[in-house]
Amino acid sequence: MQTPVNGTEQAARPYDASRRRRRAEAARRKVLATARELFLRQGFGATTVAQLARDAGVSAEFVYKNFGGKPGLVRALWDESLLGSGQVPAEDRSDAAQAEATDARALMRQFGRFVAEISPLGSPVQLLIRDAAASGDAAMAQLLREVDDARYARMLHNARVVLARGLLREGLTETDVADVFFASTSAELYETLVLKRGWSHERLGEFTAGLLMGNLVDPRD
CATH class of the missing domain: 1.10.10.60 (Homeodomain-like)
Structure with missing residues (x-):
């Protein structure tokens, strides 16, 4: 026209x-x-x-x-932090690492590197949610429950995959493994070692890898 x-x-x-x-x-x-x-x-x-x-x-x-x-903004910040800092979302890279791994210790070290990458982004947001929930904000208390539930569901998924690959020591249940993953990647651990004790993110990742190996991997491997 x-x-x-x-x-x-x-x-x-x-x-x-x-x-x-x-x-x-x-x-x-x-x-x-x-x-x-x-x-x-x-x-x-x-x-x-x-x-x-x-x-x-x-x-x-x-x-x-x-x-x-504000609650929606915090949720968006949390979702954004889970992507990590790479071009490929961290969750996709984690799935690929688990699918391709043939050495349990190498995989635990990779998990440690993911913690070093993601914790600086996600842990401060999770601590923000925790503190706001503790102050009595109902929306943030609900968000904290959702974040914890989603995080544990992801750890349970990881546990099932790694167990199915036969990479961990014998006798562990999927709940055992998920609990170790959940505790080792907690915002509280980041708070204690990085914010309070001044550890670098890299040192936190190495420490996390050691926790995972010590609790999940056969020492003979």
Whole structure:
């Protein structure tokens, strides 16, 4: 369709939906980055949607529309942290490592490297959720239950896969293995060793690998 413009005809410019989506996604990423910085510096209760929106350069309406408020933002931060820092999501890389492993100790060391990568992203968010839940926030208490349940379900999945591969010492049940995975990757361990004792993330990963090997792998292997 031709539209006259100042006595000439010019093709109407098509609506660029992809450009608008890119801008919206960039704004969404900015909100998440700002939320992480404010929540971890100020705490959940002290951070307001108005402050967050102002610092991120968006409207409060944008925050509510995209995240549903502060609990939704924390949930999004948690989900984002589980991806890790690589181009391939950490969960996919973990599944591949378990499927390809032929040496139990090498796999436990790989799990330790995943902990070193993911803990700096996820553990502070989980501790934020825990503390907000302890302060009496009902939405965050529910989120904490969901996070714990989902994390344990993932550890149980890992336990079943590794046991089925025959890589662990005899006599372990899937619950035994899942419990060790769950405890060894807890935010509380990160809090104790990294935040309180000043360990590096790499040292935490190596320590976690040692815990896993000591509890799950036959010492003769």
